[in-house]
Amino acid sequence: MKTTLIHSGSSSSLASLAPGAEISEISSHPGSAEFIFNPPVRQRKAKKKSTTEEVDNGPKKGWFKQKFRKSNVERVLPIFVWAREYTLQKAVADLIAGVTVGLTVLPQALAYATVAGLPPIYGLYSSFVGPLIYIILGGTKAITIGPTAINSILTNKYTYGKSPEYAVFLTFVTGVVCTLMAVFKLGFVANFISSPVISGFTSAVAITIVGTQVKALLGLNFEGEGFLPTAKGVIKHFNEIKMGDAILSLICCSVLLTLKFLQPIMRCVGCKSQGMDKVFWLISTARSALVIFFAAIYAYWVVDPPFEIVRNIPPGIPAFKPPPFTIYEPADNKTHYFTDILNEEASALVVLPLLAIMGHVTIAKAFAGTSRVDATQETLCIGISNLIGCFFSNYPIGGSFSRTTVNAMSGVASPLGGVYTGVMVLLALQFLTPYFYFIPKASLASVITCCVAFMVDPWILMPMWRSKKMDLIPLTLTFFVTLFVGLEFGIGIGLISSTLYLLYYSARPKVNILQGESSTGTRFVLVELDRSLTFPSVDYITYEITKAGLRFANSKTPIVVDCHHIQFADYTAGEGMRDLVLRLNHNGLKVIFWKMKPSILRILVGVMSGTGARFIHCDTEAQVENLVDGVSGVSPRIEITVGDS
Numbered sequence: 074m075k076t077t078l079i080h081s082g083s084s085s086s087l088a089s090l091a092p093g094a095e096i097s098e099i100s101s102h103p104g105s106a107e108f109i110f111n112p113p114v115r116q117r118k119a120k121k122k123s124t125t126e127e128v129d130n131g132p133k134k135g136w137f138k139q140k141f142r143k144s145n146v147e148r149v150l151p152i153f154v155w156a157r158e159y160t161l162q163k164a165v166a167d168l169i170a171g172v173t174v175g176l177t178v179l180p181q182a183l184a185y186a187t188v189a190g191l192p193p194i195y196g197l198y199s200s201f202v203g204p205l206i207y208i209i210l211g212g213t214k215a216i217t218i219g220p221t222a223i224n225s226i227l228t229n230k231y232t233y234g235k236s237p238e239y240a241v242f243l244t245f246v247t248g249v250v251c252t253l254m255a256v257f258k259l260g261f262v263a264n265f266i267s268s269p270v271i272s273g274f275t276s277a278v279a280i281t282i283v284g285t286q287v288k289a290l291l292g293l294n295f296e297g298e299g300f301l302p303t304a305k306g307v308i309k310h311f312n313e314i315k316m317g318d319a320i321l322s323l324i325c326c327s328v329l330l331t332l333k334f335l336q337p338i339m340r341c342v343g344c345k346s347q348g349m350d351k352v353f354w355l356i357s358t359a360r361s362a363l364v365i366f367f368a369a370i371y372a373y374w375v376v377d378p379p380f381e382i383v384r385n386i387p388p389g390i391p392a393f394k395p396p397p398f399t400i401y402e403p404a405d406n407k408t409h410y411f412t413d414i415l416n417e418e419a420s421a422l423v424v425l426p427l428l429a430i431m432g433h434v435t436i437a438k439a440f441a442g443t444s445r446v447d448a449t450q451e452t453l454c455i456g457i458s459n460l461i462g463c464f465f466s467n468y469p470i471g472g473s474f475s476r477t478t479v480n481a482m483s484g485v486a487s488p489l490g491g492v493y494t495g496v497m498v499l500l501a502l503q504f505l506t507p508y509f510y511f512i513p514k515a516s517l518a519s520v521i522t523c524c525v526a527f528m529v530d531p532w533i534l535m536p537m538w539r540s541k542k543m544d545l546i547p548l549t550l551t552f553f554v555t556l557f558v559g560l561e562f563g564i565g566i567g568l569i570s571s572t573l574y575l576l577y578y579s580a581r582p583k584v585n586i587l588q589g590e591s592s593t594g595t596r597f598v599l600v601e602l603d604r605s606l607t608f609p610s611v612d613y614i615t616y617e618i619t620k621a622g623l624r625f626a627n628s629k630t631p632i633v634v635d636c637h638h639i640q641f642a643d644y645t646a647g648e649g650m651r652d653l654v655l656r657l658n659h660n661g662l663k664v665i666f667w668k669m670k671p672s673i674l675r676i677l678v679g680v681m682s683g684t685g686a687r688f689i690h691c692d693t694e695a696q697v698e699n700l701v702d703g704v705s706g707v708s709p710r711i712e713i714t715v716g717d718s
Contacts, residue, residue, distance in 0.1 A: 148450065152209050155487050163486035170483035171493025173358055174204075174217055177479050178494060179501055180361040181524065183383075183509065184517040185220040187289070188282055189228040189468055190298075191237050193383055193509065193517070194502075196220050198391045199467040201498040203458045204491030210454045211488040212447050215440040215481040216433070216472045218458050218491075222525045223275070223428055224469045226282050230560050231421050233298050234404065238397040240468035242414055243421055245396040247469045248459030250426040251452055260448035263431040267574070269537065269548035270567035271431065272530045277555035277563060279528035282521065289518035292318030292381060300556050317379025318515045325364050325519035332360035333523070358479055361520045368516035369508065381514040388506040390499060396463040424561045425469050427568075429455050433472035440481050475524060547571060580609035584617040586625065589633065591698040598626045600634045605641035606673070611649035618653060618664075628661045633697055637668035647680030654686045665700050666690045 147153050178200050186196030203218025232239040254260060284303040288294065292315030295306045331338070335357045336350060344350075356363070372378045398411045409417070430452050437446045455471055462470060480490060537544050547570035555563025585601040600618050604610070622632050657664050669677075669690055681688055691697055 148447070149453070150209060151212050151450070152488070155214075159487060159489070164489070166484045166486040167490035168493055170480050170485035171490035172497065173355070173483040174476050174480050174490065175494045175497030176359045176362045177476050178217070178219055178473075178498065180365045180517070180520055181473075181476070182220050182498070183365075183512065184361075184521045184524075185222065185225040186468075187514070187517055188222065188225040188285060188521055189220075189240065190233050191228070191240055191468060192386070193512075194386045194506065195237060195240065195466065195468055197498055197502050198465055199462060199470050201495040201502075202462040202465055202467060203470050204495045206458045206461060207454055208488045208491050210450070210457060211491075212450045212454075213437050213441050213444070214487050214490075215477050215485055216437055216451075216488075217476040217480050217494060218433075218454065219470050219473055219476065220468070221432065221471050221473050222282055222521075222528065223278055223432060224425070224471050226278055226285070227421075227425055227428065227560055228468050229285070229298065231418050231425075236400060236402060237466070237468075238400045239414070239418070241396050241463055241466055242398075242400070243418065243425060244459050244463040244467045244469050246415075246418070246422060247425045247429060248456050248461075248463060250422060250456075251430060252456030252460060254426065254430070255449050255453035255456055258449050260430060260434065260452035263427060263434055263448070265571055265575070266427075266431055266564075266568055267544070267547065267571040269533075269544040270551045270564075270571050271435070272533050273548040273551035274555050274563055274567055276529045276531075277552045278560065279525045280556060281560070282525045286518040286522050289381070289514045290318065290322040290522065291315065292515070299559075315380065318381060318513075321368065321380050321513055322515040322519050325368060325516050326523055328364055329360055329519060329523040332357050332363070335360075354482075358482070361524070365512055365516050365520065368513045369511045372511040372513050378511075378513070382510070383512045383514060383517070384510055386506045386509045388503075390502050391466045393464055394466075420561045424564060426455075428564060429459075429469065429471040432474075436472040436474050436477050439474075440477055543574075547574065576609060579604075579607065581613055582610050584614060586617070586621040588625070589701075591701050593698070593702055595698075595701050596630055597701045598622065598630060598632045600632060601638075602634065602636065603638050605639055606646035606650070607641065607643055608645035611646040615649045615653040619656060622657050622662050622664075623660065626662050628663075631663040631665055631701055632657065633665045633667050633701070635667050636670070636673065639670065639673055642673045642676050644676070644680065647676045650677055651681045651684055651686055654681070654688055655684065658687050663687075664689065665697065667697055668692060 179197070182196030182200040183193040184196070186193045186199075189195070200219040207216060207218050228240050228243060231243060254262070281300050284300040285298060287303055287307055291307070293307065293310050293313055295310050297303055297306045336353045339349070339353050344353075372380070372382050398414075400409045400414065401407075402409055415422070430448075433455050434446065434448050434451050437451050451472075458470060459467070483490075533548075534545070537548070547567060550570055551563050551567035554566045583603040585603075587599040587601065589597045589599040591597070598621055600621060602614060606614065618632065618634065626632050654664055664687075666674075666677075666689065674690060677688065689700065691700060
């Protein structure tokens with residue numbers, strides 16, 4: 074049997090065709106099944122009484138024993154898996170990695186809190202719970218949970234101009250939603266956000282964050298948050314720029330960028346010693362802490378610093394207290410109750426948990442190597458970390474890409490490295506907060522700017538242009554909506570565009586129309602379907618088959634529908650195929666369904682029963698040739714009566 078492509082999925086219009094009259098004549102061929110579905114004759118089938126006795130397989134396991142069997146416990150608490158193989162060598166590796174991450178998180182946490190519009194101390198409050206929780210629940214060895222750039226800017230979006238209690242309440246909401254999603258195994262929802270949408274969103278968020286730091290970089294003070302208001306404010310208040318802050322920002326940014334690329338710079342100048350390379354790597358990794366440390370030392374020795382400093386930071390570990398469900402807001406002299414806060418922050422119920430899960434699972438997959446990442450387990454980690462963190466005045470936290478990279482590069486061997494990071498943050502809260510008084514705001518803004526600037530991802534554009542240009546549409550749309558309209562609108566548009574793409578491809582499968590020829594030279598029209606029959610696509614599929622039948626088939630040239638790619642069908646699809654068969658039969662055309670799976674066949678037979686539709690099905694190529702040749706008269710017609718099934 075030979076085939077030649079003559080048509081492939083067209084979108085041209087075709088007038089709808091009315092279903093035709095019933096076909097009463099029927100014939101069948103060796104090895105095939107042909108059914109005629111006449112109006113139903115109601116017959117009562119005697120119900121067979123079951124005589125099979127239930128086999129007793131012994132006592133069933135109790136619910137508690139089944140749910141808490143070893144495999145389930147190890148899945149929810151991975152610490153029982155990796156702890157069995159823990160060694161002294163791994164402990165040393167975790168100590169080095171944990172301390173290194175601690176040196177990174179201290180300055181980053183202070184800086185990210187300012188991005189969130191909160192006092193810097195809230196960054197440290199939010200940095201010790203996540204690493205400690207991940208030791209017990211974490212499924213990968215490298216991830217560190219704490220303040221992130223995206224969570225910080227989203228917190229700013231929802232709490233700008235409000236008291237910090239609102240941020241703690243958002244932590245509680247994020248924890249509850251993420252935990253519920255884990256319980257109901259809904260972590261896969263984040264997979265509906267495509268890579269172009271993620272890239273467009275993170276790039277726009279990075280630019281937005283840099284925009285929020287411009288005021289601190291230049292020593293300006295004016296109302297307005299976001300990219301456009303900040304740009305307008307800088308232009309309007311350009312003459313008010315403080316040279317002390319601007320010069321310090323320039324120096325800090327220059328040093329940070331130089332130290333970031335310290336290793337390749339030293340290799341280029343000829344320093345290739347392995348020992349020195351490790352020293353340069355450590356300096357590069359701790360660059361944020363070094364810049365803030367020396368900037369604070371300078372501010373301490375200068376009698377009247379020519380730049381803004383952080384000033385008072387409350388000392389001590391945060392008190393353990395429940396999250397606020399009633400908040401008194403001095404700005405409007407009003408008490409906001411639980412329902413009021415939920416109404417004010419309605420979109421945060423979706424946006425914050427969704428982005429926390431999306432970012433965390435993406436990072437987990439990036440650093441898991443060949444290991445499988447359990448999205449549900451990682452979602453549970455985020456949920457529990459936020460639920461416990463809200464009792465320690467945390468703002469919403471998640472997996473940090475930059476600190477996870479540092480952790481992995483430091484040679485971490487297990488999640489236990491998080492205990493050293495958490496202890497360092499607790500020690501800093503207890504003993505170092507008085508010295509944070511002199512940290513220049515410009516140095517914190519420089520740390521954030523140099524950190525998030527590399528989140529902008531222009532390198533994805535060329536590969537996407539070469540591979541699939543259509544993906545540039547959701548990327549561009551998400552980027553500009555996020556940048557100029559708002560973060561929640563940007564991710565909403567991105568999610569909608571990703572879903573629309575899925576729906577479009579589901580509703581527009583590829584339909585190839587080929588001209589076939591049997592071994593005896595009889596021609597027929599072969600229709601190839603590339604995916605399942607579902608309600609979004611059935612209208613398009615039946616339209617394409619009808620158009621091909623009217624254009625290429627006739628009474629002696631049947632239509633053969635290749636169904637071997639169809640794995641699933643629903644009732645609506647069955648109705649569509651029933652109408653297709655009736656319509657083509659009415660126009661004198663014969664349709665043969667080839668290689669249809671039994672489950673699909675059962676659906677179509679069930680739908681067509683009692684309609685008078687002439688339904689022909691076969692399994693092998695030889696059966697197709699027999700049916701095709703029989704239609705054209707090349708070989709004698711062999712009639713076999715096949716009852717309804």
